[in-house]
Amino acid sequence: MIPWLDLSDTWVHDLVRTVLIWTAWPTLLYFLAINAIYLVLVLLGFVDTRRSAARRSVLDLHETATAPVSLGLTIVMPAYNEAALIAETVRSSLALDYPDHELVVVNDGSKDDTLEVLRSTFDLVPSSRRLDPGPNITLRSEVRGIYEARDRSIPLLVVDTANGGRSNAVNTGIGLAAKDLVVLVDADSVMDPDALLLAAQPFLDDPLRVVATGGNIRAVNGSRVVSGRVTEEGMPRSWLARFQVVEYLRAFSLGRAGWSRLGTLMLISGAFGVYRRDVLLSVGALDPDTIGEDFELTLKIHRWCRRRRRDYRMVYVSDPTCWTEVPDTRAVLKRQRVRWHRGLWEVLWAYRGMLLNPRYGRIGLVGLPYYWIFELFAPLFEVLGMFVIVAALLTGAVSPVMTLALLGVALGCGILVTVLSVLLEEASGRRRSTTRHLLLMISCSLLENLGYRQLTALWRLQGWWQALRGGEAVWGEMTRTGFSSEAAR
Template identity: 55%
Template sequence: MSWDWLRDALQWLFALTMWPTGVYFLLANTAMLVLICIAAAHFSRYLRRSEHRGEDAMAASPVSLGVTVIMPAYNEAAVILTSVRSVLDLRYPDHEVIVVNDGSADETMARLKDAYRLVPDDRDIPGRIPVRGAVRGIWRAPDGAVPLIVVDTDNSGRSDSVNLGLDLASKDLVVMVDADSILEPDALLSVSKPFADDPERVVATGGVVRIVNNSRVQGGRIVDVRMPKQLIARIQVVEYLRAFLLGRTAWSDLGALILISGAFGMFRRDVLIETGGLDADSIGEDFELVMRIQRWILEGRRDHRVEFVAEPVSWTEAPSTMAVLARQRRRWHRGLWEVLWKYRGMLLNPRYGRVGMLALPYYWLFELLAPVVELAGLVLVPLGLLLGIVDPGFALLLLVVSYVFGTLVTLAAVVVEEASFHRYERWRDLGATLLAVLAESFGYRQLTAVWRVQGWWAALTGKQQVWGVMTRSGFAEGDEAAEAQAPRT
């Protein structure tokens, strides 16, 4: 039996797709490089005026806008006391903390009760935002010594827990942080400064998220920043720098920021309530919320904006096993697809300005479609070489524009971050970062492409989303016993 028909079909397919694939990767990496350059210019301006930001005045001001920090927690016993302590000790004149225990099956609630000597609270729930989880009880620190409220609920998911915290919030600004996060001391001052500078226009700000794995924590503070021990976590450090720090800084400067990480975002409470809070049915709830706010701004022709703040940092624990990372990336890409599809009417619609004409096309082309294009190239190019119908020179060119150029772009991101903020003091950590840049292209990138396509396929076929378990190793505390003592007042 002759296989000439298959060879002819493949030859036609390669002729049709190879050059567009090369152009695609060239454009994708060039677009990221442009974003990195925009972010570099932003950091240069930011550092020049860093001594005149006025944070000390804000810290002492009695008229600074009050902040409610909402922390949903599900089975976070390993990290909950450190996280709550870090938030309570933030340098800010007026902030409260609401922890929503989302039906944890571990000792999360018990540890909070013991550490803070919580007593029952009989306050009413306003009901401004509908929630699904039944409230088992509301607790507070005794005598108002610590501005902490803990709500114990049936398990209903992170978004529903945040909505309950939002309904109970009493301050003008609301911050959402994950229970596996540690905020730097000036986090609230920095992320709230755009609100203080332009209170009428700014409605939301996002902060930087970095990886805490292997860094040393004491008293709810990062006292020694280190690169993670596992290569898989080190590569995620590089990813976070490229996408979460530089990418979002650039989109903010372009006036088209459409994603604020759920691990560290600040919002005007009245805007959140008016727009309905988080969508409890959305996998990408943080992305969906910012998209809804941007649509609310642009359709109403409101003079508002969403900003990103390059410092300070929320430190979070990243997946350190392949199984957990795979679940995370499937969930992220599924959420990306569902939100982009939900707001597809904004794509290339001049009514939505830079969001519709710039940011959304980028996310559709270079975020959503990227793993499909990459996996197709990984299959077709070797097959074409094997059959002798792909020119080796062209295959090499494709390798250069996709992987070599991509690696150089990531290296540029690391250089910009190191020159601007220099978070890792040890030479060995810098060397580990550079090795992670190289390692990302060999196996890791291909695996994440597979997982992302699996997440997209699960969404398209209507497969039920299973969140799975994010195993926490806990923070590297200098003295774990001291963490369980009564907090400072």
């Protein structure tokens, strides 16, 4: 009870009570609904990963890696101020198991020594490769030079451009790609040796229909990386990064696998996606005016295929893993989450014509409604829920027992889904955690509800507000610490 405000036996008390009850129940039902959906997706994702694991057990990847497969592959890697990681990342990408692949690194006007590191490490010389982005892609920055390794056996191209943003850098790389498939990866990432073979497998199995695949994204923080390979999985030392390990597991490892199982894959992460180059050129590749460019590209391909009545598939492949460095400071994480939610709003609004439109099948009738209701509005309901709980406890307008019971149900469902995600991931056999690391992940499932999720909800609302105000979209920098050769204990 607030000491300076006596609400007992007054119309104000009744009003506050009514408002709290009418807001509390919809908020509770919202959280129950979203966690029920998460639960279904997680279970579907587990079924998908188990089937993928069974199929992988009979695949002879060594035979595929040495066979002259029909689809060559170009890795496009935009780089901005990545001097701390770029040499190891490039070596890792060049050493991946795939019979015909090349790497195109686009230095997007870096202010650090990214280009110099590449030049000295790989002995770069001018290349005769010509840039051909096609009629549907407009490049927005000057290409200052195209280089290749002096040793022609190293399939590496490095493009130096004026700073034009990540999307423009990726589009430049696509314009230089010489292979049938294009892989988009970040310069702060390393992939498992067989990642390309596994990510490209759906194209080999169903070459006429598959237009894009997405792979698994996991946090590399705390893991041991030697010569561009994750040799030992670990957990980060900071709790901020640990919470993100659990988030990525819930969203990528099982969540997107569930969507793919339903034939409604809505997002292929810009950190690891494989596309047919001819499709990228046809749709205009990435939109440099959209900050949520990976989400926009996925929807753009869906729309392009649906409008042409093309029989197509977009597939999430749970086995190939790309390891990426996640933010370990609050300032960098805030910029990331603000950017993500701003991009979500901009893309959903730009493609609002697909919402509930039968022409776009499951994408318009299932996927987009989910993203509008349970992704875009999620932080609003989380903040509203916090306000309702605090107001109820302070005013005494609602029984504290009832208030805490509602809170327990809402948080309990979320914790249950997250813990189940962790356990199912372990059961799938794709993660090899120690007992200590497993207990840490379960602890994160509990502790992330005590401040972390609420803080990220506020940041996401900030991104939404920036989009509504129409302020300038800023990508922001992420400070890199480099890959560690020692795993966290």
